[in-house]
Amino acid sequence: MNKIFRAAVVGYGNIGRYVVEALEEAQDFEVAGVVRRSITNPPAELARYAVVDDISKLDAVDVAIVCSPSRSVEETATKILAKGICTVDSFDIHSEIAGLRARLSEVALAGGAVAVVSAGWDPGSDSVVRALLEACAPNGLTHTNFGPGMSMGHSVAARAVAGVRDALSMTIPVGGGIHRREVFIELEPGADFTTIAAAVKADPYFSKDDTHVEQVDDVKALVDMHHGVHIEREGTSGRTAEQRFEFSMRIHNPALTAQILVSTARGAVRLQARKLCGAYTMIEIPPIDLLPGDRDEIIRRLV
Amino acid sequence: MNKIFRAAVVGYGNIGRYVVEALEEAQDFEVAGVVRRSITNPPAELARYAVVDDISKLDAVDVAIVCSPSRSVEETATKILAKGICTVDSFDIHSEIAGLRARLSEVALAGGAVAVVSAGWDPGSDSVVRALLEACAPNGLTHTNFGPGMSMGHSVAARAVAGVRDALSMTIPVGGGIHRREVFIELEPGADFTTIAAAVKADPYFSKDDTHVEQVDDVKALVDMHHGVHIEREGTSGRTAEQRFEFSMRIHNPALTAQILVSTARGAVRLQARKLCGAYTMIEIPPIDLLPGDRDEIIRRLV
Numbered sequence: 001m002n003k004i005f006r007a008a009v010v011g012y013g014n015i016g017r018y019v020v021e022a023l024e025e026a027q028d029f030e031v032a033g034v035v036r037r038s039i040t041n042p043p044a045e046l047a048r049y050a051v052v053d054d055i056s057k058l059d060a061v062d063v064a065i066v067c068s069p070s071r072s073v074e075e076t077a078t079k080i081l082a083k084g085i086c087t088v089d090s091f092d093i094h095s096e097i098a099g100l101r102a103r104l105s106e107v108a109l110a111g112g113a114v115a116v117v118s119a120g121w122d123p124g125s126d127s128v129v130r131a132l133l134e135a136c137a138p139n140g141l142t143h144t145n146f147g148p149g150m151s152m153g154h155s156v157a158a159r160a161v162a163g164v165r166d167a168l169s170m171t172i173p174v175g176g177g178i179h180r181r182e183v184f185i186e187l188e189p190g191a192d193f194t195t196i197a198a199a200v201k202a203d204p205y206f207s208k209d210d211t212h213v214e215q216v217d218d219v220k221a222l223v224d225m226h227h228g229v230h231i232e233r234e235g236t237s238g239r240t241a242e243q244r245f246e247f248s249m250r251i252h253n254p255a256l257t258a259q260i261l262v263s264t265a266r267g268a269v270r271l272q273a274r275k276l277c278g279a280y281t282m283i284e285i286p287p288i289d290l291l292p293g294d295r296d297e298i299i300r301r302l303v
Numbered sequence: 304m305n306k307i308f309r310a311a312v313v314g315y316g317n318i319g320r321y322v323v324e325a326l327e328e329a330q331d332f333e334v335a336g337v338v339r340r341s342i343t344n345p346p347a348e349l350a351r352y353a354v355v356d357d358i359s360k361l362d363a364v365d366v367a368i369v370c371s372p373s374r375s376v377e378e379t380a381t382k383i384l385a386k387g388i389c390t391v392d393s394f395d396i397h398s399e400i401a402g403l404r405a406r407l408s409e410v411a412l413a414g415g416a417v418a419v420v421s422a423g424w425d426p427g428s429d430s431v432v433r434a435l436l437e438a439c440a441p442n443g444l445t446h447t448n449f450g451p452g453m454s455m456g457h458s459v460a461a462r463a464v465a466g467v468r469d470a471l472s473m474t475i476p477v478g479g480g481i482h483r484r485e486v487f488i489e490l491e492p493g494a495d496f497t498t499i500a501a502a503v504k505a506d507p508y509f510s511k512d513d514t515h516v517e518q519v520d521d522v523k524a525l526v527d528m529h530h531g532v533h534i535e536r537e538g539t540s541g542r543t544a545e546q547r548f549e550f551s552m553r554i555h556n557p558a559l560t561a562q563i564l565v566s567t568a569r570g571a572v573r574l575q576a577r578k579l580c581g582a583y584t585m586i587e588i589p590p591i592d593l594l595p596g597d598r599d600e601i602i603r604r605l606v
Contacts, residue, residue, distance in 0.1 A: 022541035026441070098602045118606055125439055127606040128590055129550075132431055134605070135566035135593035136424070136552075136559060138328070226545070238325035238565075240558030242529070247432075247550050249439075255543030256439060262541075263438035281591075281606045284598075287431055288586045290438035295587075300401045302437070303421055303430040303584045 005269050006032040007262070008058050008085075010076060011067035012046075015090065018258030019065050020045070026262055028292045033058040061085050063265045067258075073117075074100055081107045081115055086268040088261050090120035097123060097281065105279035114272040115279040119264035120257040121249075122146070124282050126229055129247045131283045133233040137243040140235020145173035149227030149253065151181075157205035158183050163191030166219035167200075173230065174210075181211040186219045227253040263290040308572050309335040310565070311361050311388075313379060314370035315349070318393065321561030322368050323348070329565055331595045336361040364388050366568045370561075376420075377403055384410045384418055389571040391564050393423035400426060400584065408582035417575045418582040422567035423560040424552075425449070427585050429532055432550045434586045436536040440546040443538020448476035452530030452556065454484075460508035461486050466494030469522035470503075476533065477513075484514040489522045530556040566593040 007029050009019050016034070023029045033050035034042070035058070042051040050058055064080045066073055066089040077087040081104065091100055097118045104115040118124060122144065130142050147170065154169030161167075166186040171179050183200055187193060197213035200206055216222065230248040237243050264282060267289040271280070291298055310332050312322050319337070326332045336353035337345070338361070345354040353361055367383045369376055369392040380390040384407065394403055400421045407418040421427060425447065433445050450473065457472030464470075469489040474482050486503055490496060500516035503509055519525065533551040540546050567585060570592040574583070594601055 018541050018543065021543075025539075025541055094606070095603075097606050098599050101602065102599075121439070123606045125435055128435055129432075130605045131590040131594060131601070132428055135590065136428055136554075136563060138562070138566075138595075236328075237555065237558040237562035238321050238328055240321065240324075240555045242555040243552070243559060244554070245550075245552040247548075249546070249548040251439075251547070252540065252543045252545040255540040256546060259441070259540035260439060263441075281602055283591045283602070283606060284589045286587045286589055287434040287438065288584075291434060292441075296401050296405075298434070299404065299584055299586070300398075302433045303397070303400050303426045303586060 003028065005029050005062045005266060006060055007265055008032045008035055008055055008061045008064045009067060010035045010055065010064050010080070012036045012043075013067060014254045015258050015261070016065075016067035017045075018255045019067055019261055020049075021255075022259045022262040023065075026266075026292065028266065029262065032061045035064075055080055055085065056083070062269045063088065065261050065265055067261070074103065077104055077115055077117075078107050081111045081113045084111045084113050086114045086116075086265070086272050088116040088119050088265045088268055090124065090257050090261055091118045092120060092123060094123060101279045101281060108279050109277050112272075112277055114268040114277055116264045116268050116285065117279055117281055119260055119282050121251070121253075121260060122229060124257075124260050126231060126247075127281065127283050128287070129231055133231070133235070133245050133247075136245065137233060137235025137237045140233055140243070142231060142233040143175075143177035145175065145177060145230040145232070146179060147171035147173050147228060150223065150225075154181060154183070154205050157203055158185065158200050161196055161199045161203070163188050163196050168219050168222050169206075179209060181206055181209050183211060183213045184216045184219055184222055185213060186216060225253050225255075227251060266290060266292065306331065308332050308365045308569060309363055310568055311335045311338055311358055311364045311367045312370060313338040313358065313367050313383070315339045315346075316370060317557045318561050318564070319370035320348075321558045322370055322564055323352075325558075325562045325565040326368075329569075329595065331569065332565065335364045338367075358383055358388065359386070365572045366391065368564050368568055370564070377406065380407055380418055380420075381410050384414045384416045387414045387416050389417045389419075389568070389575050391419040391422050391567045391571055393427065393560050393564055394421050395423060395426060397426060404582045404584060411582050412580050415575075415580055417571040417580055419567045419571050419588065420582055420584055422563055422585050424554070424556075424563060425532060427560075427563050429534060429550075430584065430586050431590070432534055436534070436538070436548050436550075439548065440536060440538025440540045443536055443546070445534060445536040446478075446480040448478065448480060448533040448535070449482060450474035450476050450531060453526065453528075457484060457486070457508050460506055461488065461503050464499055464502045464506070466491050466499050471522050471525050472509075482512060484509055484512050486514060486516045487519045487522055487525055488516060489519060528556050528558075530554060569593060569595065
């Protein structure tokens with residue numbers, strides 16, 4: 001019989017909703033409750049759960065699944081780790097991951113807990129694939145091609161341009177790890193499309209990429225949660241330069257992020273039980289620890 | 304500066320030769336020596352290494368890379384682990400991996416060492432992919448399609464049929480994890496092809512698969528070291544059934560197996576340094592531990 005892990009869902013936006021579903025489907029988890037700023041009028045699907053404004057108001061939480069925006073992950077995780085509760089997050093600003101990990105590691109060690117940072121699909125499961133392919137063929141190049149799919153960060157950047165009522169930025173792979181941006185813009189009344197298109201293209205989010213801006217009447221009608229990736233590596237094993245690898249997926253974006261958060265939360269609690277406290281990225285966690293059930297059975301089935 | 308790991312290569316057949324090359328290319332390994340039954344007239348490329356008939360005759364070995372056939376892995380690894388030296392092997396009889404791991408784990412714990420069993424590409428890196436995809440989409444089916452490529456085990460089985468001078472068995476994927484066998488046979492003088500083809504098809508190695516037997520004049524001319532795999536999973540993350548994943552590679556078979564053995568040997572020594580003694584499969588090892596160099600640099604580059 002599996003131990004049942006009690007998970008708190010911290011933040012209930014696009015990802016949090018799918019995290020609750022993934023926890024409900026997992027054989028070894030129960031929802032300890034949901035932590036959100038506004039605790040009045042919770043949505044119907046949370047009726048059977050405690051909805052609180054502070055994780056201290058929930059009982060016996062093993063792990064907190066932090067579903068807040070990347071910018072607030074550190075503050076949120078720091079407070080929770082200090083209480084000795086494990087955290088997982090899907091912090092996705094690649095250049096800041098190593099720093100976040102180092103800072104949360106100190107807090108986690110002091111609190112006797114485990115933090116897993118950047119547990120989504122990229123950073124996350126794609127990172128595991130990239131590490132594995134380097135172990136298979138140490139010399140060579142890996143290209144990660146994203147999409148087609150919506151980029152949250154780029155859509156927010158386009159929406160911030162004055163005169164834009166709504167915007168959707170699609171990431172289109174053109175090969176070799178290079179991407180085109182397709183930006184669909186809904187204008188405020190009286191706004192000038194040419195001026196706005198130029199402002200979008202000049203934004204640091206877009207200025208380095210081939211960016212196409214198009215005006216549409218209704219951005220909402222174009223929004224879809226699918227995304228994908230295609231990772232390619234050609235490399236050399238030892239001195240043999242004949243190795244080609246490809247990994248690709250087409251996925252529902254928030255559902256996959258949420259599932260990986262839940263699978264990784266399992267790993268966090270297990271590392272804590274082995275007294276391996278500190279902060280980790282997914283490439284530092286044994287893949288078997290992401291899976292429920294008996295280890296011998298997993299080895300017989302998957303190895 | 305990296306620690307330099309000293310690795311012994313145990314067995315010098317098809318895989319051992321590529322292991323020496325991979326060790327020579329690795330920044331953090333040196334070849335402690337080669338252990339083989341016959342130590343007279345070693346091949347020219349081993350001239351600068353100690354070639355011995357017992358690992359005890361080599362100095363300061365951190366890890367032994369066991370390159371002997373699967374059937375002799377247990378006996379070889381047991382003796383080495385008892386001396387406190389880590390081992391890695393590419394034992395590839397899937398149904399016996401869990402048992403081998405359990406037995407070697409006791410020996411490794413007693414010897415204060417780490418054994419990694421079944422560290423090749425399947426079992427091995429493919430197992431890591433299968434585990435990762437279950438963590439991404441827990442409900443669903445994974446199909447592993449091998450080839451086209453030579454099956455060592457099936458070729459040996461065909462060669463064992465009376466009247467066969469040489470044989471090559473190719474694994475041809477037909478989809479959904481099902482494979483066809485194409486067997487090329489060179490006959491002894493006077494042997495009857497029809498009788499021999501029937502005997503091959505009746506062999507337990509072939510009787511469950513669609514098997515095609517063809518007579519050729521020269522099997523050697525057909526032999527090539529390339530192989531490949533295509534792993535597919537369609538699954539559900541939480542309650543969202545829209546996830547599709549594919550992993551595929553075309554590779555030089557012994558060169559990849561050898562490289563993975565070397566990368567995993569690095570992981571074995573690191574786990575021993577953390578006093579995590581015992582036996583592991585690749586899905587139980589953090590992927591980062593397969594890679595050389597500074598952990599923070601790896602995280603910045605790959606996560």
